[in-house]
């Protein structure tokens with residue numbers, strides 16, 4: 001018999017969104033019990049690696065109207081304006097709350113919270129703790145969560161399936177990575193907080209664990225994925241590893257330079273006016289690609305790159321504001337930014353799309369909520385502004401926690417025998433996959449082919465023919481995946497088994513990205529087509545929904561919630 005564990009709320013993910021949801025749930029009702037499942041120890045979640053900061057109105061020269069409009073414009077008018085207004089109002093409360101829980105925000109001389117400039121933000125509104133913001137935020141959340149006995153952690157446990165009975169989600173099946181057994185963890189509401197999926201691309205700032213598992217779990221349970229075509233390239237990753245050099249480098253005054261040593265963004269017509277290095281990410285990434293295509297890139301082992309020059313900032317400022325950047329550049333590329341420019345190239349950073357949720361963090365499947373990068377609440381639309389994401393994890397993590405508690409109160413436990421039966425079937429599936437030698441396909445070959453086709457078909461610039469080709473290639477890779485062979489049949493820390501299940505999720509997510517992209521015949525935000533360069537509000541001012549279907553993904557649409565900000569040409 002499979003072991004069955006019970007909680008009121010099950011949360012999948014121990015990053016910023018998952019921990020915030022757990023705390024919100026027990027604060028909403030101290031009597032609830034929360035099961036917090038994470039495939040890694042929570043402090044290893046990707047949130048820990050965030051460097052630059054979290055956005056919220058803090059200064060006297062700033063207000064909700066400005067943060068709201070910057071976000072709407074950054075989204076290329078595809079963000080939902082009700083969601084954005086809610087977000088900007090909650091943001092300062094969440095960041096102040098985090099300080100009370102121990103997050104050491106950097107300070108101005110007069111003791112007020114220090115804020116730095118970030119791309120596409122019209123004033124300095126990015127709160128920071130030097131350049132280790134994610135570490136400090138996650139640490140504060142993790143430590144705070146430990147005071148609640150009601151939050152029971154299941155670390156190093158991998159959720160493989162959502163258990164749905166009578167049209168309501170009522171728990172998960174989860175593989176204990178340490179012991180190799182699958183258990184059923186029941187809850188009267190489930191929150192997905194599983195983060196992004198950058199690993200479907202070859203060059204990414206994302207950690208190895210970012211494989212889109214939660215997106216695939218929801219998708220296969222019938223919840224559509226929304227706006228998956230919008231993939232954010234960060235303009236400044238290290239060539240080769242993809243390690244991020246934070247946007248805070250530009251916020252603090254760094255310059256991008258081409259092979260001629262020219263600060264090319266200054267008088268470059270890429271639509272950002274006089275913002276130069278403080279333009280939004282999609283536009284700067286495109287400008288770098290154009291510089292390289294015009295022959296002004298610098299040749300390196302991993303393709304051409306440009307320079308990020310911080311030398312004029314001086315050692316004191318770099319040591320005080322950007323110590324981690326100095327450390328990363330020295331260790332991973334052998335460059336000391338105090339004396340030399342850092343080689344950088346655009347790298348995949350963030351998924352604007354994700355599990356379709358509304359302003360309440362609810363999905364279309366009753367009882368299922370989602371928050372953080374795995375969700376698409378339509379805050380970010382076609383392009384996210386840097387530093388909105390960490391705050392998003394807090395704002396929508398908190399509302400997911402509260403709303404899941406309210407739902408759980410009115411929900412029954414469902415048919416226990418049916419749920420246990422689903423868990424047993426899932427355990428049998430996982431057991432059959434482990435050490436399954438009969439297949440002829442290697443995981444690494446499929447993963448490499450997937451990465452390559454995603455870069456050619458769904459990169460910074462796209463075209464119909466190459467996107468269609470990627471759609472076909474991913475479908476073929478799914479076919480090959482059905483015939484994988486695995487060598488390791490051991491139960492304890494079977495990383496090959498985990499990699500196989502992660503690759504399954506990556507294929508689902510990649511297919512949704514490619515199919516959604518191929519269906520949007522316009523250029524908007526991060527989705528930029530060479531063969532259809534204009535934004536087309538008449539035909540495409542809508543969200544894309546991608547539904548799972550055993551025969552292949554099915555596309556649908558969802559209205560954008562407009563409001564006081566009318567769509568206009570996006571110029572800076």
Ligand SMILES: Cc1cc2nc3c(=O)[nH]c(=O)nc-3n(C[C@H](O)[C@H](O)[C@H](O)COP(=O)(O)OP(=O)(O)OC[C@H]3O[C@@H](n4cnc5c(N)ncnc54)[C@H](O)[C@@H]3O)c2cc1C
Nearest residue numbers: 013014015016017039047052053159195372373387389390
């Ligand atoms: C290098 C880097 C720097 C960044 N810097 C910034 C910044 O300065 N400002 C900003 O706003 N944003 C930044 N971002 C984006 C931001 O950090 C992320 O979007 C955000 O932290 C995501 O948080 P999350 O809680 O949604 O997911 P994550 O922190 O990725 O956590 C996901 C959790 O889900 C769990 N999980 C996943 N799959 C499973 C499964 N199958 N079973 C069980 N558990 C599972 C994982 O164990 C993990 O605990 C940065 C991103 C990167 C990669």
